Amino acid sequence: SHYMCLGGWTGFAIAVIELVFLIVMYILEAKQKISYNVYLSIATCVLTIIVSILTWAGAISLLPMIAMVVYLITMCFTNLIIVKGGIFVRLALNGIYMLLLKSYLGAGLSVVILIFDIVGIIKDSKKAKTQVSNNQVPNNSEN
Numbered sequence: 001s002h003y004m005c006l007g008g009w010t011g012f013a014i015a016v017i018e019l020v021f022l023i024v025m026y027i028l029e030a031k032q033k034i035s036y037n038v039y040l041s042i043a044t045c046v047l048t049i050i051v052s053i054l055t056w057a058g059a060i061s062l063l064p065m066i067a068m069v070v071y072l073i074t075m076c077f078t079n080l081i082i083v084k085g086g087i088f089v090r091l092a093l094n095g096i097y098m099l100l101l102k103s104y105l106g107a108g109l110s111v112v113i114l115i116f117d118i119v120g121i122i123k124d125s126k127k128a129k130t131q132v133s134n135n136q137v138p139n140n141s142e143n
Contacts, residue, residue: 002106012055025037048065060097064094081124088114088118
């Protein structure tokens with residue numbers, strides 16, 4: 001709601017869309033209907049773009065729109081590093097949006113979450129490299 005109070009109508013509308021998206025995703029996953037996730041993501045992307053056009057306030061409206069679209073697209077992947085990369089882009093763009101709206105606390109919190117996201121990406125990358133290198137080691141018991 002802080003977007004609405006600061007006149008960031010695109011950010012507010014996209015936050016509402018995201019809330020609905022997450023609730024629907026939760027319900028679908030609880031019913032184990034995971035195959036609908038891609039369709040839901042595509043539909044939400046289209047809705048995000050339409051709402052962004054309807055609440056257009058200039059180039060600033062591109063930030064939350066692109067952030068949400070990137071987030072939704074990367075949510076379709078199973079690779080955790082790709083998903084976290086999408087979250088990184090989303091947080092960075094939303095942080096810039098909040099700075100432009102003068103929501104300094106929100107921007108600061110985005111930076112903190114970004115730091116945790118970067119740490120997570122690094123840990124997941126190292127873990128993936130370790131798993132790959134462990135699988136490529138020749139089996140010496142056959143000698």
